[in-house]
Amino acid sequence: MKPRILLIEDDANIRKFLRASLMTQGYEFLEAGNGREGLALAAAQVPDIVLLDLGLPDMEGTAVIQHLRQWSGVPIIVLSARGQERQKVANLDAGADDYLTKPFGVGELLARIRVALRRGAVAETERPETLLNFGKLTVDLEKREVWRDQKPVHLTPIEYKLFTVLVRHRGKVVTHRQLLKEVWGPSHTDQNAYLRIFILNLRRKLEDDPARPMHIITEPGVGYRLREE
């Protein structure tokens, strides 16, 4: 069955370009021009992914997310402009899964969609993979081991834990708050500075050039993302 994608976006030309791109990629495409219509469509057609534009004429993006989240766990990818980092974080906190900054290429969008779809699939099967590859990196979640270029890398327990959180959300952005909460617990969610130091150390162990990381990507103002391919 074709995955069904719902786009909530008020600009007709963007809808047109996304419809063309996504339908050729084999997705079933639904579209809505405003938040109310979008919510109605989401309830009636039960899409596999929602692409949500911020700045709809009738509703705040955050409100749409909150409404959806009341009855649906469907992955939501937010489409937002640059410079709206606070809004991005707010949306991710409200329950969005990922975001994409406008203008974006179709390649980026498809990658995000794939990640989001897989997440939905994993949730259904409940049988996560344990041996994963990220370019030169390999991680065995069962044995708690990490290799870089087939050589074992020694990570401190906290570094390993940080890395596994990123691995679990691979391909998807993880906010600072989320990382801090999952690694250090709910009382340390505002210690971004320390998170940055641990990420720096992790990069020095895992990346060829820590200043130009290939795996652990910074999402400025939002968080980090473990690149998949």
Place this chain on the structure above:
Amino acid sequence: MPEELRSEPVNPHPGEEQPTPKRVLVCIGPSSAGMHLVRQAAALAADLQAPWFALYVETPAHASLTAPDRERLTHALRLAMQLGGQAVKVPSTRVSQEILDFARSHGVTHLLVGPPRRRHRLMSRRSPVDRLIRAGGDWCLSLIPAPGEESFASTVQLPTGGPSYGNYARGVIAVGLCSGLAALFFPSGAQVNVVMLYLLTVVAVASLWGRGPAILASCLSVTAFAFFFVPHYYSFRLESMQYGITLGVMLLVSTLISNLTYHIRMQQRLERRQERQTAALYEMIRSLAVKLRLEDLLPVALAHISKIFGSQVAILIPNAAGKLEFQAGEAFPDVTGTESEVAEWVYRHGHPAGAGTEIASGVKGIYLPLWASDRIVGVLRLETGEPTLILNPEARLFLEALGNQLALAIAHDRLSTQAEQVQVEIEVERLRNALLSSVSHDLRTPLTVIAGSASSLLEAEASLDQETKRELTQNIYEEARRLDALVYNLLEMSRIQAGEVKLNQEWHVLEEVAGCALERLNPLLTDRQVTVNFPLDLPLVQMDALLMERVFINLLENAIKYSPSGTPIDIRGRVSEGFVQVEITDRGKGLAPGEEERVFEKFYQAAPGAGRGVGLGLSICRRIVEAHGGRIWASRRPGGGAEFRFILPLGDKLPLPVESFPEAGES
């Protein structure tokens, strides 16, 4: 010394073609014809389009003018100022000479005088007007008849010394003493010496007690001399006619001396007062001159006026809405609002009012309008126990001179504020134009590429080969990206410019921020060797990471733009003296000498048209770095290329060392 009450000469259209520029002089006295004369002169000057002067020669007699006379004089001089003339007061004893001197030195072409004053004295001297007519000159002299002849009967009291009987008594005693002394020292009758002694006494009396007592002393001296020292002694009978001549000459000489001494003293007093006033005025002007801003200047000026007139002074200036507001000086209670009502009235009517005047004398303050050329710029308020001291014409004229300086300062301040605004507007307009022309060019280029490529794809799709189609599509994509970056820079600049950007400072790892910038620029860096070198122990720095990323992006883009492809770009960081320093260097052609500062100017482009961009990137960098309390500069790199460095303050340490950050949770 002439006391010029209006500093700027009114000189409308002197007219180059005219053989001689015309100048009008009107001479006024205390008579009621003064106002009439001034108006005539103003009308004539307007006809001739000539500058004009109203001259008053202040003679010793001025001290004894009646109050209405002084009032009239003050009015006439003020009217002259209001009508655009220069009011000039010259202290002198020789009226006609002074007028002639003034007229010659100022190149007067038209001289206006009133009709000669009727004299009451028996000794009918020639009037100044007669002298003027006789003296002649290069001017056209007009005798302006008074509007009503009656008013000329204004009495001018020549100084009588006033009814001070004590002084007369002292004069009498002095002559008595003198007689005694003369009898003691020259009993044999050394008449010449005795005469001298009497004359000395008269001089003393004149200079000490005034003219009246001196004239009395002269008469007494002659009588005493005739009685005691001229044979026949102790009798008024004279031995020979020669003594008669002696006595006559003595009387004449002593009377003359009395007069002269008196005049000299009056002149001195007049000059002293003038000197004091000039000194006070000068001191105020000097203290005004060193203050640039009105809010600094007013208190100083008011303190001066307050000192000179012994009163509480305040100044009221209209606000933007045109309503008078207390501006400086001593605040005054105004519960009922009547004070401000009176002030408002004065502002609107340009006529003094308040305590001691005919208008609204119920209020505590005296309100005087401040005239700057032809309009009122504010109202001066004085409060004193004795309003008459301030409202006497002498004081008022002086006060007006001070007020004029204030008014000029206020008017000047307004003009400079307006000029500043205009300057700012011009600057904004200039920037806007530069932005528009620059932006329209830089927006159009990518748009042209996009539109062109897309339209070829649309119209000639069938005839295009696969490779060309790909190329065109690639074109569209790249130009759209570039456009996006350009729009972002423009928006960012306008936000920074509008002061909208608030720093969202957090502890950041510089290496990470630089890494983000490099990630973003990846497509442009494919053929570049970029080395990044940050020490492992570089401390965290507080910054707004998004803005600082922008600094890296703009500096790197600049390096990419101005160095040939394939040449390396280096990023290096280090700590020095409380700052962290970052340098970004390239191996391009570097900066031209003197360009090091200019590259940070808005819209400056090293090679206009060469690269795409608006010339905003580096000026954005400077704004951002400076907002962080840092500094950014450019220099020529030894061995070729450009070198951009910026420093950021290290500030405090992290509140908690990393080691103590809990290794919480199970491993």
